[in-house]
Each structure stands twice: as C-alpha cells, then as structure tokens.
Amino acid sequence: MSTDTPPGLDPERLRAHLDRERPGLVRGPLQATLIEGGRSNLTYTVTDGSSRWVVRRPPLGHVLATAHDMAREFTVIKALHPTPVPVPETLLLCDDADVIGAPFYVMEHVDGTPYRIAAQLAAIGPERTRGVVLALLDTLVDLHAVDPEAAGLGSFGRPDGFLERQLRRWAKQLAASRSRELPGIDLLQERLGTSLPASGAPTVVHGDYRLDNVLVGPDDRIRAVLDWEMSTLGDPLTDLGLLVMYSDRLPVENSPVATASSAPGHPGTAELISRYAERSGRDVSAVAWYAAFAYFKLAVILEGIHYRFTLGRTVGAGFDRIGTLVPVFIDRGLTIIKED
Incomplete structure (x- = not known):
C-alpha cells in the first residue's frame, strides 16, 4: 500500500472539497492509502485520524467510455442501502474532474475481510470456507430479489435486448484495447452470438459478482458488496455465470x-x-x-488491463502477468460453450 500522496488522489485537495460540501465531516489533515488488489477503478482508504472513509475514482490513463462511471456506482449503492443487500453508506459524489483529476465518490468504510486467494480461506478451515461461499451465493439471490422500481432503479438500465447489447459492448471494449493477436476470441464471440438464451425477468445486475468483491465479517456474514462499476438492469444469470466461472478450477498457478x-x-x-x-x-x-460469456467478458477486461500496462498506466503489482491469462480464459470459454 502507498500512503501520503498516492497516485490519483491528493488528500489536501480532497479535504478542501469535503470541507466545502460536507462541513464538519473531516476533523483533521487527511491521509490516503491506495488499496491494492483492484485491477480497474482505484480505491483508497482516507482517514483524519479518528474516522475513515473510502474514495473511488477511475483508473489513471486509458479509460474506455462508460466503463468507469462514478455516478452509476454511486446511484446503485445509494439505492440498495435500505434493502437486504449489504452495501456501504454513500456520502458524496463529485463529477468535477478538476478536484482530484477525475470524478469520484466517497462512502463509509466497512470493516471486513476480502478473501482473494485460496490460502486466506484455507486459514479459516473448510467448514467456515463453505459457509462464506454459500453466504456469497445467498447474497446474490437477495440482490436479484430486489424490485428495481421500488428501489428507485427502474430506469437504471434497458433490460430488453440485454444479452445482445452486452455482446456488442464487450466486442467494442475489445476493439478499443486490442493491440495484439488473440487466437480464438472472435470464434468465442461468434458462438455466443449464435446461441443466445432467452432472458428471464430482469433484475439489478452487479456485473462483477465474486468473493473478491465483498467484505466478510468475523461472523462469516457478508458485510458489504463492493465494486458496482458494471451494474445495470438485465439478465440475473450473467451474475451467476460469473460466479460459476470464478468457482471453476483454472489450470493457472500463481494467477494475478x-x-x-x-x-x-x-x-x-x-x-x-x-x-x-x-x-x-x-x-x-x-x-x-x-459461464462461457463470463470467460469472454473477463478475457476482454484482462486485455484492457494488459493494454494499460503496456502503456505504463497501471498502479500496483502483478500487471506484468495479466496478458498471459487472456488466452487461458478464451480457451476455457470455447470449451464450455462446446460442451453446452
């Protein structure tokens, strides 16, 4: 972790803005720490010595249009806070890029553990591991049970034609970040397009639902679902497919x-x-x-991150190995859709 003035966030400029917009919230000089581990939007812990908050902003450098919309993240978290879905309380949204160099929002800091790797779960034992993962699944069911209209999210997306648009969107994302040959990815996209399933009733979709994006309390309950940058209204099984993908056993050791x-x-x-x-x-x-679509989508995301890495516009460790994973995800997606 990096402190004092981490890349992408000036604590003094942030405090000046908070003092104007939320007088009395901050009681002393701010210190900011970049939370490493994320591969997309940047997340920081900010403290005045007595209270802590979290700040989210887009990544540095290459940013794909609509892929890092702070207002959307802020809107969905604020709307879900009164529901059974555990999310942090939102405090402030800033669309003015001049404040810290990009739009950002501030939310409460929630204590909890983000279980990112198998070794972390191994430390708590098989029984608790099983409970944590099942709680993750049950929280997804709770999310998909939220009535979008009742939550104020009735216009948060366009469910009609959702899967077709998703495929087009990720094809465009790929084109915007494509800087090398990727054997098989066009075939995977084609097979997904020719076998589209019929979507059921639309729900709020997280878009990146996995264990790494929740905070787990000491009681093994989900304390907060984080990273809502891809959320919308659409087919809930896209979330399930992604969770299935992350629960699959990939033949990759020491994966970033x-x-x-x-x-x-x-x-x-x-x-x-x-x-x-x-x-x-x-x-x-x-x-x-x-699940095959989830592999395609993550292959595109990883290729975008790899592209930013080649431009020297990533923050943190592990980005040098991202590019080698893209072919693995493409191959697994092709295998699953063949088996279907």
Missing part, C-alpha cells in the same frame, strides 16, 4: 487474478448452481452459456 476456488471446503459449481435455482426459483438450464 484473484480466485479462491481451490480452498478446502469451497463448494463446487454444481452445488452453487443448484442452490441458486432452489432459492431464486429461476430456470438455470442455460447456465453454461452464461
């Missing part, structure tokens, strides 16, 4: 992409799918398509 699926006690993908179907009442017969 967080995965904990090899931890003893971690439920298998079949159990997670079955539990989701039972608790949500949704038809999950096409889940293989959604």
Whole structure:
C-alpha cells in the first residue's frame, strides 16, 4: 500500500472539497492509502485520524467510455442501502474532474475481510470456507430479489435486448484495447452470438459478482458488496455465470487474478448452481452459456488491463502477468460453450 500522496488522489485537495460540501465531516489533515488488489477503478482508504472513509475514482490513463462511471456506482449503492443487500453508506459524489483529476465518490468504510486467494480461506478451515461461499451465493439471490422500481432503479438500465447489447459492448471494449493477436476470441464471440438464451425477468445486475468483491465479517456474514462499476438492469444469470466461472478450477498457478476456488471446503459449481435455482426459483438450464460469456467478458477486461500496462498506466503489482491469462480464459470459454 502507498500512503501520503498516492497516485490519483491528493488528500489536501480532497479535504478542501469535503470541507466545502460536507462541513464538519473531516476533523483533521487527511491521509490516503491506495488499496491494492483492484485491477480497474482505484480505491483508497482516507482517514483524519479518528474516522475513515473510502474514495473511488477511475483508473489513471486509458479509460474506455462508460466503463468507469462514478455516478452509476454511486446511484446503485445509494439505492440498495435500505434493502437486504449489504452495501456501504454513500456520502458524496463529485463529477468535477478538476478536484482530484477525475470524478469520484466517497462512502463509509466497512470493516471486513476480502478473501482473494485460496490460502486466506484455507486459514479459516473448510467448514467456515463453505459457509462464506454459500453466504456469497445467498447474497446474490437477495440482490436479484430486489424490485428495481421500488428501489428507485427502474430506469437504471434497458433490460430488453440485454444479452445482445452486452455482446456488442464487450466486442467494442475489445476493439478499443486490442493491440495484439488473440487466437480464438472472435470464434468465442461468434458462438455466443449464435446461441443466445432467452432472458428471464430482469433484475439489478452487479456485473462483477465474486468473493473478491465483498467484505466478510468475523461472523462469516457478508458485510458489504463492493465494486458496482458494471451494474445495470438485465439478465440475473450473467451474475451467476460469473460466479460459476470464478468457482471453476483454472489450470493457472500463481494467477494475478484473484480466485479462491481451490480452498478446502469451497463448494463446487454444481452445488452453487443448484442452490441458486432452489432459492431464486429461476430456470438455470442455460447456465453454461452464461459461464462461457463470463470467460469472454473477463478475457476482454484482462486485455484492457494488459493494454494499460503496456502503456505504463497501471498502479500496483502483478500487471506484468495479466496478458498471459487472456488466452487461458478464451480457451476455457470455447470449451464450455462446446460442451453446452
């Protein structure tokens, strides 16, 4: 972690803005710490010595249009706070890029553990690991049970044609970051496009739902779901497909992409799918398509991160190995969609 004046956030400029917009909130000089581990939007812990907050802003340098919308993140977190879905309380949104160099928002700091790798789960044992992952699944069911209209999110997205637009969107994201040959990715995109499933009733979709994006309390309950930058209204099985992908066993050792699926006690993908179907009442017969789409989407995301790395515009460690993972995700996506 980096402190004092970490890249992308000037504590003095932030405090001056908070003093104007939220007088009395900050009681002393601010210190900021970059929370490493994220591969997209930058997250910082900020403290005045007595209170702590979290600041989120887009990444430095290359930014794809609409991919790092702070207002959308802020809106969905604020709307979900009164619901059973655990999220931090939002405090302030700033669209003025002149304050710290980019739009940003501030939210409460929630204590909890982000379990990123199998070794962390292994330390708490198989029984607790199983409980944590099942709590993650159950929280996803809670999210998909939220009535978007009642939560004030009725206009948060366009559910009609959601999967078609998602494929087009990620194809455009790929084109914007493509700087090398990626064998198989065009074939994967084509196969996804020719076998689109029919979407069920739309819900609030997180877009990047995984264990790495929640905070777990000492009681093994989910304290907060984080990283809502890809959230919208759409097909809830896209979230399930992503969770299935992250619960799969990838043949990659020491991967820079967080995965904990090899931890003893971690439920298998079949159990997670079955539990989701039972608790949500949704038809999950096409889940293989959604898992293949998750592999395609993450391959595109990783290629975008790899592109920023080649330009020298990433912050933190581990980015030098991101590019080698992209072919692995492409191949796994092709394998799953063949098996479907």
